[in-house]
Amino acid sequence: xxxxxxxxxxxxxxxxxxxxxxxxxxxxxxxxxxxxxxxxxxxxxxxxxxxxxxxxxxxxxxxxxxxxxxxxxxxxxxxxxxxxxxxxxxxxxxxxx
Numbered sequence: 001x002x003x004x005x006x007x008x009x010x011x012x013x014x015x016x017x018x019x020x021x022x023x024x025x026x027x028x029x030x031x032x033x034x035x036x037x038x039x040x041x042x043x044x045x046x047x048x049x050x051x052x053x054x055x056x057x058x059x060x061x062x063x064x065x066x067x068x069x070x071x072x073x074x075x076x077x078x079x080x081x082x083x084x085x086x087x088x089x090x091x092x093x094x095x096x097x
Contacts, residue, residue, distance in 0.1 A: 008064055009064075010064055010065045012065075030059070032059075033055065033058075033059040033061060036055055037052070037055060040052055040055065
């Protein structure tokens, strides 16, 4: 997915198992935000919203959605194709803001 700088966007996992995403970001720097956010979210405890807020301020990130996983069976989950894959339109899109 291509997202122009400053374009609102969001990601979520519509599946039933944890996933990893590979981001290619240019120019560099955003990977540090994602790494730090991952560290805050992987403690096993509920996320500390004040720490997340401070992290966002440091990286000038404006979070549009909550950092809560959607429950399994979420009504908005895309329909699955044979083999369990999400439709191509849901896995890769070009965003034109």
